[in-house]
Amino acid sequence: MSYQHFAYYYDQLMEEAPYGQWISFFEQAMATVGADVSSVLDVGCGTGSISIPLALKGYDVTGIDLSDDMLAVAHEKSMTQHASVQFLQQDMTEIEGLPEFDAAVIFCDSLNYLLTEEKVAAAFHSVHRHLKENGIFLFDVHSLYKIHNIFSGNTFAENAQEISYIWQCYEGEYPDSVEHELSFFVHEEDSRYTRFDEVHMQRTLSVQTYEHLLEEAGFTVIKITGDFSENELKSEAERIFFICKKSK
CATH class of the missing domain: 2.20.25.110 (S-adenosyl-L-methionine-dependent methyltransferases)
Incomplete structure (x- = not known):
């Protein structure tokens, strides 16, 4: 899905989005798995609301998105905030020409814009190819609930x-x-x-379907939680988080 006019008003409409919680989830997940991460691929980066804070924390961040309008906003924001981020227009199902990263994220339900299991599987394989050995993959999706x-x-x-x-x-x-x-x-x-x-x-897909597609792509699922919580996933969770590792 490519944003059009919406891209230029996205940040105003998303003022109350809990971006800080996504950043905290990322850092807590890295601590949980004991990963030493310096390079991060932000897939479906939108206007850079995850990429830029990660870069300001010292990570080497590359952000990719399908929408050139969203990327234009992201680049302008990064310049204003003096954050060094490489933003590129790419399809998450066909990531090409990038190096391998220590970690990759698909946050803010960006994965839910893929409407078939085949597309989701392609995205998982694409991310897998761009992670280093034992690289960490984090993403969140809307729940069925x-x-x-x-x-x-x-x-x-x-x-x-x-x-x-x-x-x-x-x-x-x-x-x-x-x-x-x-x-x-x-x-x-x-x-x-x-x-x-x-x-x-x-x-969205069932948790079991995501697990199956991740395993087929070469990931091991380390933990599944809901709504930014470290606790066990509840049936009425609105947002489901996956912590995965490249295993083969």
Whole structure:
């Protein structure tokens, strides 16, 4: 899924996203597995909200994304924040021409934009090829519970001064998928509002399916948790986290 107008307002709409918790999860996971990590591949990096903080912490970060608009925003942010990040336009299912990294992440449910098991498998294989021996792979996805009980059939809205939105969620054409219809209204200098509309589709899979695809790609699943917690995965967790290691 390639973001269009949405890319330039994404950070405003995501102001309350818990990016700090993703960074903490990354560092806690590295401590848990005892990994010595210096280089990180941020897959589906978007506007760099994970890449840039990791770079500012001293990691050598490369961020890839399918959307050149999102990457343009990410590059501008990195320059403003004096963070050294290499941003590249690449498809996560066909990563090419990059070195091997100590760790790779696909955070903020970016993996859910892949709508078939074949695409997810391709992404896992692609990441695997770009990890060093015993490299660590972390990612999160929406849970089945969230797709069916939080998203599907519901509408979300916010009326803010600079940008407002109406976000409607419908059952998607694939099993365990959702279609997001987003209309957002941007306040212009002459007091008018400009409206943009976009449609985004996401799908998730069962935990068992992800485990199977990871094993086939050559990963060992070390731990599965939910909602940024270190504790056992609960049935009503909305976001599922996987900690994996390249094993073969």
